Amino acid sequence: MSDEARLREEICRYGRSLFERGLTPGSSGNISLRLPDGGWLVSPTNASLGFLDPARISRLDADGRLVSGDKPTKEIPLHAALYESRGEARAIVHLHSTHAVAVSMLPEIDPRAVLPPLTAYCVMRNGATALVPYYRPGDPAVADAIRGLSGRYSSVLLANHGPVVAGESLEGAVFATEELEETAKLYLLLRNLNPRMLSPAQVQDLVSHFGLRLPEDHGHHDHG
Template sequence: MTALEHELVAAAAHLAGLGLSPGSSGNISARDGNRVLVTPTGTDLAALDPAGLSVLDLDGNHLDGPAPSKEYPLHLAFYRRERATRAVVHLHSRHAAAVSCRAPWSERSALPPITPYFVMRVGQIPMLPYAPPGDPAQASDLELLTFPCRAALLQNHGPVVAGTSLRAATEAAIEVEEASALLLLLGEQPVRHLTPAEATALARKYGTPWQPAH
């Protein structure tokens, strides 16, 4: 068993421990060269076996292990979009899933720049139109987006987040949930978002994509 396999299992357990992957929902992957380690279909993220992960290539061919999560096309889309991507996290976390049932804030970001940390760790997060879970057409839509993003909100479903490491992807997925929870907590109250200049300055400093258009 490799260090990456153990790291993936630890990241999954951490997210499950935070209550962000109820039941057997959610899936995580990590890229190892031209191979992708993916959590198997129907598994509890709190109880993964490092030796029991699914292994795919970047074209989605199943190389080893059990059958992968049906959401694996979304993971591969992120790996193909940006070579620096090393991990992808998809959750059904409660607050982010709730926000995915609302209208997006803008064309390029379902969530506004509500906190500095959301911009610093995630950046813009477009809403992808509803599709049945595992639909490869939705993954194709993600891969073909014409603007940069390292996360997307799947309409009526939940978030999928990429990162340059398992830690970065995990922290970004947690940040999406926290920003979503804040939005729901504030409800219909008037809210101050970061100004365009404030959000842009943070994105430039921390290397995250932020150029949402209303």
């Protein structure tokens, strides 16, 4: 099996896993992988992540033009902007996962750090997650909003829409997206209960021990 064929199968396998666990319903969500030649593999438009066909996955060249496969997702500008600003990114996962979407609608959310440091793994896998204002799905303006973050965030939450997470591998992007959803679920369960967060010193210990790169000003924010 060629490397590209293996990557196509990988997109389908992870897409099916995300769909079967209810993390992205219907034909929502999309996955992309950056290839060594600068092109991409990306899930097609109006395709359920649970039923992707490896042969029909969209193949784009380095300029974003369709080379083969079905018409790609309309969220291409979103993916392109995140790849452009996160040079190390090799895969991006965008879902409409319920708890993350719910958190994106709450009035107290800090756009610089949507979720507080509830667990070590949310810090390790997601760092801080930025909130991007609402844009119509597929609106090219969302790309400018992503670029405005200057590559500081690998994890972004689109208001009233869903998470977009970049990783150095598809596995890494999927795991980080799942961690974001579980942290959002925890936050909703604990909201207004005054839970004990990780302290700034505990977050700094994780940063030092695991060599994490967090956005500036990320710390122990008040999420009343």
